Amino acid sequence: MDWAGDGILLAARPHGENGAIIEVFTAAQGLHKGVVRGGTGRKLAPILQPGNTLAVNWRARLDDHLGHFTVEPLRARASAIMGDAERLSALNALCALAIFALPERDPHPRLHALTLHLLDRLAEGDPWFGPYLLWERLLLEETGYGLDFSECAVTGQIEGLAYVSPRTGRAVTREGAGEYADRLLPLPRLLLDASAPESRGEMAKGLVTTGHFLREVLAPALGHKPLPEARARLVKRFD
């Protein structure tokens, strides 16, 4: 069995004396693990950093074997992100959440494309709050827990959406919320539209809302695993 493609490296763990088990996210194969011989050696260790894109070739005798990767670097992003604590937190949260939430060997091409876009923004110093919130929204959607911001769940209006129901994940307007507003989650403009002007306050509110569904809906469905600590560290930066 073998396949080749471009993969985003999400994690690399030492394996044996100088090998590594890596997890890559590809458009066609989804999240996929495999061994890289010499992965912790001088030549490959700088390449096997989370956020980098690699040309990978996977080979195994049987499809359900862990298999081996050969890798070539395509796009190095980790070194550009490492110098900025906040962007590095986002990279860590993204990688940890993808590994936490995505089933292995299940393709998610839309999420893969958005992951590439977000990583490029992180590496190039471009605004990234909106794309990050959109990424968490798409992660929820791709794992079966999409949020519906198309109209107000109460009034049916499409303008003035201000809250999200913590139970249904549907948007609600201020009028529709009425006296229940304090029981609803915030819906900042940045969560509705990733290209909206970004602010730290909007990012914090967006993380509260996506975090609720990651923690209360997705995590229980994955056997009540706790959300990765890396996401909590990202959220703390916006408190």
Place this chain on the structure above:
Amino acid sequence: MARAAGEIEALIALMARLPGLGPRSARRAVLHMLKKRGMVMEPLSQALARVAQTARDCRVCGNISDEEICPICADEKRATGTLCVVEDVSDLWALERAGGFKGRYHVLGGTLSALESIGPENLRIPQLVERIKAENLREVILALNATVEGQTTAHYIAETLAPTGVSVSALARGLPMGGELDYLDDGTIAAAMAARRAL
């Protein structure tokens, strides 16, 4: 292939678990020791027994030594007001070999890792904060690996130490000695370009 007797086979199996040795090289090493019992094997076994008895973590910095306080921490000349933070004892030894640092060290015992569930509470970060207060330090040098995990830890420590007012610096990233641009990975070249300096 003929196999060695039980105890010798057990020794080979133990040796094969050491870094840099596999079953074949462990077998060669054991055979060499058996041929030179008086010259190699007995002194080695005595040294191993002694070190197994005496080796301990330095109670100040986390270095491994045969004293409660390692020679570096015990040396007053190294109280320069500068502390170098490293991930592991092997990094401390590497910096000592290089000889470019004359202050004291602090071994964290790992890096933050979401995958391995290693959080700040699993590292020797509270002890570092205590040392900064107790030893009146002026500068902390974060000599952590240029990996995502190493730099995540470096940022975390820098932010944790910010209220103490101590100056925090990190090792430069860029071209290794003897490095040829053509053979370097893109990330290293980009880091070297970003960290360029006037000549």
